[in-house]
Amino acid sequence: MGFISGRYAPYLLMFLGLATSWVTDAASPLPSWRDDGAKARIVEFVKQVTREGSDSFVPPGERIAVFDNDGTLWSEKPMYFQMLYTADQVKRLFPEHPEWKTQQPFASILNGNLLSLLAQGSPGLEKMLTATHAGMSTDEFQRSVAHWIASAKNPVTGMFYRKMVFQPMLELLVYLRANGFKTYIVSGGGVDFLRVFSSSLYGIPPEQVIGSRLKARYKSRDGHPAIVKTDELAFLTDKQGKPLAINEFIGRRPVFAAGNSDGDLQMLEWTTSAAGPRFGMLIHHTDASREWAYDKKSDVGRLDKALKAAKPNGWLVVDMANDWRQVYPPEKSRGLTQGLVFPQPPAYQD
Amino acid sequence: MGFISGRYAPYLLMFLGLATSWVTDAASPLPSWRDDGAKARIVEFVKQVTREGSDSFVPPGERIAVFDNDGTLWSEKPMYFQMLYTADQVKRLFPEHPEWKTQQPFASILNGNLLSLLAQGSPGLEKMLTATHAGMSTDEFQRSVAHWIASAKNPVTGMFYRKMVFQPMLELLVYLRANGFKTYIVSGGGVDFLRVFSSSLYGIPPEQVIGSRLKARYKSRDGHPAIVKTDELAFLTDKQGKPLAINEFIGRRPVFAAGNSDGDLQMLEWTTSAAGPRFGMLIHHTDASREWAYDKKSDVGRLDKALKAAKPNGWLVVDMANDWRQVYPPEKSRGLTQGLVFPQPPAYQD
Incomplete structure (x- = not known):
């Protein structure tokens, strides 16, 4: 907890x-x-x-x-936000996996070429899921995602995801x-x-x-x-x-x-x-x-x-x-996401 | 519906x-x-x-x-009640599948030897599921189960299941x-x-x-x-x-x-x-x-x-x-099952 x-x-x-x-x-x-x-x-x-x-x-x-x-x-x-999350993780884990430099889909991610990752279809997606899920415990994974959703911003809009x-x-x-x-x-x-x-x-x-x-x-x-x-x-x-x-x-x-x-x-x-x-x-x-x-x-x-x-x-x-009158929640919205802290998620797995 | x-x-x-x-x-x-x-x-x-x-x-x-x-x-x-349901279905479908007479787990069912079915473990269970699910459409299957639960009785107690x-x-x-x-x-x-x-x-x-x-x-x-x-x-x-x-x-x-x-x-x-x-x-x-x-x-x-x-x-x-003061719902119970009609189930699949 x-x-x-x-x-x-x-x-x-x-x-x-x-x-x-x-x-x-x-x-x-x-x-x-x-x-x-x-x-x-x-x-x-x-x-x-x-x-x-x-x-x-x-x-x-x-x-x-x-x-x-x-x-x-x-x-x-x-790009699908989970791929952007994954790209961050792959970059973070790269020092421990030098072989990724020439392996797909990691090479695409490391080169910043996420569209080429997409072009690999399901096998690429599968490897992506593997690299970000199988590599760590579910507890670690949850903390990592919770931290990311609390703090990471979209590279184009500059908004929190x-x-x-x-x-x-x-x-x-x-x-x-x-x-x-x-x-x-x-x-x-x-x-x-x-x-x-x-x-x-x-x-x-x-x-x-x-x-x-x-x-x-x-x-x-x-x-x-x-x-x-x-x-x-x-x-x-x-x-x-x-x-x-x-x-x-x-x-x-x-x-x-x-x-x-x-x-x-x-x-x-x-x-x-x-x-x-x-x-x-x-x-x-x-x-x-x-x-x-x-x-x-x-x-x-x-x-x-x-x-x-x-x-x-x-x-x-x-x-x-x-x-749609508006697309995203207004800054002072009373919407679901407003005012929420994003700490550790509930320990529903470990 | x-x-x-x-x-x-x-x-x-x-x-x-x-x-x-x-x-x-x-x-x-x-x-x-x-x-x-x-x-x-x-x-x-x-x-x-x-x-x-x-x-x-x-x-x-x-x-x-x-x-x-x-x-x-x-x-x-x-015996697990689903096996007893299955036994009924296997007997019902037997005329169309004469080969079952010598094939397990069907032979066990047709001989009334359900314990030998149990002894076959997961493979037997798998074949049983297959015979009763894959053989008919899900719609047919649901009607069949709904009819059974409404009308079938346990061979030992004589009670409705x-x-x-x-x-x-x-x-x-x-x-x-x-x-x-x-x-x-x-x-x-x-x-x-x-x-x-x-x-x-x-x-x-x-x-x-x-x-x-x-x-x-x-x-x-x-x-x-x-x-x-x-x-x-x-x-x-x-x-x-x-x-x-x-x-x-x-x-x-x-x-x-x-x-x-x-x-x-x-x-x-x-x-x-x-x-x-x-x-x-x-x-x-x-x-x-x-x-x-x-x-x-x-x-x-x-x-x-x-x-x-x-x-x-x-x-x-x-x-x-x-x-437990009592095991089964009393005849005049106000329990969940009392007074319910068991018609066709909601058409949640077909």
Whole structure:
């Protein structure tokens, strides 16, 4: 267990949860969303599924909402934030691993060429996860991520990564939960990485985070057991891996899914192709002045097939530039991330 | 979506949840537990972790409680109930699979020799899961299990399987939840099997059920996707598989674990070996008159190593004959299972 403040972080979060309850005021939910279009569709859907006695009513237990993380709940430029975290770690560990200088994906990272890392696809991602997870104990890893999320800044915006969450999406999470939804993250990123800060940033507890993971072994000596990660990928939660992981972890089909890239296509397809009321949402990054503008030509968060599939499937395409009054939480916001200390995470593993 | 009554089952459950709230009356929680010994230790532990400001206080978000199913939440004799379900299915499907007559584990089932099936260990269990899961669509499978749990009776007691849940454990689940715990099932049994009735029997939603599972594939044709089980085991949630699955699914260490056999040893070890207040509990089947009496010599639910480990680890050993006023819910009980219809399960997969 870390600092006492870490122990009480969930409580602090509950308090902030209360503080943000203004967001769910029935008179004006989702204040950072412009009033027409996207917002109206979301509010109408939530009214539909919560209207008791109607055909479209969904019992609270079945109100499962799943969210991609990178590009959906926070930004993903100039590169997925976990890769930027990893780049820092690889540089830090490089003195002990001189062989990385000529080994991929480490060479790409050390040369600052993260796009070439991306081009290596899953094998590169797997090695990246391995290098940052298998190399240290989970306890060390959690401290490292907690330190990073508390202090590291995005090289392009100069903002803390933790301040690059989307205010309209924080409001959406709170709004859905206030209406009986259980909110999940389903990310291609590493689950152990996300679980360190999912509660603090999004109010989503570790057990509602689904992500890519390495195989692990259980070792016990005289009642002192440890779970040790191997360097073998157990599951990559991207593309068809998303509905498969949802089925494995949650065991029921969501009624609400939000993503922003082709990696989310199958998750949205799986969510919205069943009978009954269903909601699919794509965040379209159209805002070069406040965030970034990119879609089918981007190496990070490419949105092409999923965008084409939006219309025939009836998915809401959120136009960031037009639909959002603001992108990031204002400096003096009462949002989820405001005022939080990021100490050692709760010791949920070791 | 099945009958309308299936759609409303969660609501019905919520209502029954309210109806059973008498169980959590602070003056007399756990009425089916005798007042001394085991009950006193449980109540004292719950007081400790919920006492704000004390050193032993555990924030609600970290109050994770995990329960084995077979032999812990319901009986497991003369054989794990899923095996008895499977035996019925194998017999039903036999006309289409004459080759089973000489193939294990089917031959054992067809000969009524379930103990020989047990002796085949994991490979036998894997084939059993395969035969009952991979052979039909998940939709068919769910209907089949729902029908079985509604109508099938135990060959020894003549009771409905759904009436062979332990009343003291139902009360314990309700008591823990009323005190801010999130309750999970972590069973060696098949997760798809358990998820059909976990809400109805125990008030535990599908997403809080962790169990053995087959690998699956995602197939999509023109936006009509399906998740299809393969015949390859993805994970067996027994022994060290239990803490590994807890770490994978929940991502934090439980503070409370209950089991009844050597298959639960590592789960209890993992739960109770961390710092802070922890509770490990073993159900010792000592009651030949009201249930069964067995431990280290039993083929089903063998309890040997875990029983020896109880004392050095400070685990509570529940003596069923002495600690429980009653074993099963009384006929006119207001318990969780009473009065429930078991129609088609919610269509959480297809």
